[in-house]
Amino acid sequence: MFPDSSTGWALSRYGYEECKATADWLLAQAPVRPLLGVVCGSGLGGLAEMLKDQTAVRYGDVPGFPQSTVDGHAGRLVFGTLKGKPCVCMQGRFHLYEGHPIQKTTMPMRVFKLMGVETVILTNAAGGLNPDFTVGDIMVIKDHINIPGFAGNNPLVGENDKRFGERFPCMSDAYDRGLQRLVHSLAAELDYSGFIQEGVYSALGGPSFETVAECRMLRSLGADAVGMSTVHEVIVARHCGMRVLALSLITNQAVMDYDSEKKANHEEVLQTGQLRAQQMEKLVSGVVSRMELADRRH
Template identity: 75%
Template structure:
C-alpha cells in the first residue's frame, strides 16, 4: 500500500543502526538528550565519553546547520548512562520528516526511557525576557496542521500504536521536578512555563504570523523539537523539554497582548530586538529579517547571540534613552523620510528618546556599478513619540482610539554613524561583535569596520551610573 514509504528509516534500518552503536560501546543509555542551538556544551559534561560523528553512523542523517557539531556522545551523568545528540535535524534542511526523527527511534532501541530536548526559541509571551528558560508544557504543531507529521505513512506496531495520544506529551512529574529544583537553586526569576510552537522554516515569521501565534496561545516559537516529541511519545518514552529564549519577537504597530481591567484589549509596542548570530542568507539582508522576523533559526551560536533591550533602569519607569545619532548615507539617491533632516551629501541627524537601537552591516550589492559593491549599514530604531490617537477595531466591538507612543523605522545605506548620549549623566553600554563595552559616552561605526564578523551586529542600551 505504501511502496518504499519507510525506505531508510524502517524498524529494520533503526535496528541495524542501534546494533552497530551497541557493538561500539558498552554504555547502555537510559536518558537521551538532544542539544539545541548553541547548547551542545551539555554533552561536554558527560563522563567516560564515547563519541561518534554522524557521518560514521550507518543510516544516520548529517547536520548541515552552523553551530551543530554533528556528534553522538555516550557517557554518564551523575552515574546515569546517557546518550547526547550534539546537533539535530530540521525540516528546512530538506530531510523527510521521518529521517529527522530517526535518532529518537534509535534512542528507543538503545534502551532510552526518558528523552530531554532543548532548543533556542523566540519569545512571544510579553512576560518573557531574553535569557529566560521556558519549560515546555504543550506545543502547537503548525506543520502537522498541513499534514506533515512524523507518524504519516505506515505504522510499525513495534514502535507504537497507530493513533498515539498527545494530551500528555510532556511529562508533568518531570516539569514539576524541574520547577522545584529551579526554585531551590534560585532560578525562579527566569524559569518559566509555556507553550512552544514549531514552524517549518527557514524563513522567519511575518508580523501577522507572530500576531496569530500569540493569539493561539503560543509563548515561544522555533523550528524544531515537536517532531521529536511526537516520535518519543509514540515510542512510549517520557519527555521533558526546555526552550532558551534567545530573543523577543519584533512587533511593529499594535499587538493585542491581554485583557485590560475594562475588558478591552491592551496594545503594546515591543521595545526589544535581536539579531541572529548566524550570517543572513546571501539573498536577504539583516534588516529584512529584523523588520519582519522575530525568531532566530534553530541554529544560532549562543556565544554570539546579540540582544538589544532596555537597561535595568528602564523597567522602573525610565523606558527610553536620550540619544543623538549623526549618520552619513552611502547612496545619494536615498529618499527623504518624514521626521528626519536629510540633506543630500550632508550629515543627517536623528535626535530622540530611543527605546531601542540596533545596527547591522549589509552585504555589498550584486550590481555592476562600483558603488553596488560597497558595504553599508542598516539602523533599526524604536523611538518614543508623543502620544497619538490611533483608531483600533476589534471583532464585535465599536472602534476605539488608543494611545501609541512608539515609532519604529529602518534606515539603510549608512556608511558611517556617530551615537552619543544627550545627557551628561547617561552612560552607554555597547555590544559590538558580542563584546560589551561599558561606561561609553559616544561611539562611531563605519561600514568598513575591520572585523572578522561579516555583518557586524551592534547593540546598544544605556544606563545611568548610581550616585557614588
Template identity: 45%
Template sequence: METNYIQQIQEAAEWIQQRLQGAEAPQIGLILGSGLGDMADQVDNATRIPYNEIPHFPISTVEGHAGQFVIGTLEGKSVIVMQGRFHYYEGYSMQKVVFPVYVMKQLGVRSLVITNAAGGMNRNYEPGDLMLIADHLNMTGANPLIGPNHPELGVRFPDMSEAYNREYRALAKEIAQDMRSVGTDIRLQEGVYSGITGPSYLPPAELTMLAKLGGDAVGMSTVGEVIAARHGGLKVLGISCITDMAIGEELEPLTHEQVVAVANRTKPMFIELVRQFVRRVAV
C-alpha cells in the same frame, strides 16, 4: 514510513551497540539545540560517535550543531546526548528528522530531555529565560507518523494529552527553586512552544497569529521529535532557551548568530538545571 524504516533503525542501533563494546545501555537521552551543545562536554567516560559514521543517519548542517552522539555517564546515570539535531528545513523528511529518537529508544532510552533555542512571544518573557514546554502547536504541516504504522515503534494513534511529562516539569520547577535559593539567577517560565518549519524567521503578522493561538515561544524543531518520542512510549521533558523576543508588533531584525550568542550566555544555568534533573529523575 518506509517499509525498511524498522530495519534501518535496528541496523543503526546495532552498529552503535558494537561501538560501545558492552557498556551500560543509556537510560536517558538528551537532544541539544542551537548554542547548547557544550552540555555534551559534561558527560564522563564519553564515547563520541559522529553521525556520518552511523548507518542510515542524516548529517547535521546547521551552525551550532556539532553532529555527533556523546554516550557515557552524567550524574551517575547512563546517557546518550545528541550534540546537534536535524531539522525539517534542511530538506530531510520528517521521518528522517526523528530517526535518532527511534534509535535511542532501540538502545534502551525511556526518558528524553529535548532542548531548543526559541523566540519569546509572551511579553512576560526576557531573552535568557528558560521555558519548560507544557504543550506545543504543530505549525509545520507535517507529522512523522504519516504513512504505514510500524507496531514495533508504537500504536497507530498515540495519545498526546500529556506530550510533556507533568512529573518531569514539576521536578524541573523544584530544581529551579532550589537553584534560586542558593543565589542562582534563573528565570524558569512555562508555556506553549510553536513549532514552525523555518528556515526563515516569521514576519510580524504570523507571530501575532501564533501568539493569539496561545503560543508563548516559537522555534524550528522539537515538535516532530516529541511526537516520535511519545509514539515510542518515551517520557519527555522539553526546555526552550528564550534567545530573543519575537513579538509581532515590536519585531526587530534577527540573525542566527544573535540566537547562538544568547544561548551561550544562558548555558551555565541551563547545564546546571539539566544536570540536576538527570541526577534526581527516576528512570
C-alpha cells in the same frame, strides 16, 4: 541494509529494520547502553561535555544516520554517564529546513528507543512570543502547537509499525508532568526561578524567521515561544513510549510590532546559548540526578 539513495520519501528507509541496524551498530561502539537521551539545541552542545567516560561518534560515521548542517550543531553522538546514569547525547539535531523528510529528522528518536532509552530531554533555542518573557529565560514546555502537522506533515504519517507504538498516540500528556515539577523545584533551590518560565511551544518549518503577522497569529493561538524543531521529535518519542522533558532557551524576542527596529538573527541565538549554557547544564544535570524522585511522584 542502508540505502544510499537520497531521493524519495520511502518510509521503509527509516523503518524498524533500518533503525534497529543503526541502533545495534551504535551499541557496539558505545561504552554503555543508554537509558537517557539528551538532544542539544543551537548553542547548547556543551550539555554533552558533562558526560563522564565519553565515547563520541560523528553522525557521518553512523550507518543510515542523517547529518546536521547547522552552525552551532557539532554533529556528534556522545555516550557516557550523567550523574551515574547511562546516557547518549545528540550534539545537533535535524530540521525540515535542511531538506530532510520528516521521518528522517525524527529517526534518532526511534534509534534511541531501540538502544534502550526510556527518557528523553530535549533542548532548543526559541523566539519569545509571550510579552512577559525576556531573552535568556528558560521555558519549560508544557504543550505544543504543531503547525506543519496542520498540513499533514507529521512524522507518523504512513504505515504504522506496532513495534514502535500504536496507530493513534495520545499527545495531551506528551510532556511529563512529574519532570516539569522537578524542574521548577530544582530551579527554586538554585535560585533560578527569576528566569524559569512555563509555556506552549509552536513549531514552524523555517528556515526564515517569522513575520510580524505570523508572530501575532501564533500568540493569539496561545503560543508562548516559537522555533523550528522539537515537536516532531516529541511526537515520535511519545509514540515509542519514552518520557519527555523539553526546555526552550529564549534567545530572541519575536518581533510583534511593525515599527520595531529589531531583527531576528542566528548569531543572537548562539550568543544567548553561550551566556545561559552553565545554568542550563546545572538544571539538566540536577533533573537527571533526581529522576527517581520524579518517578515516584508521577
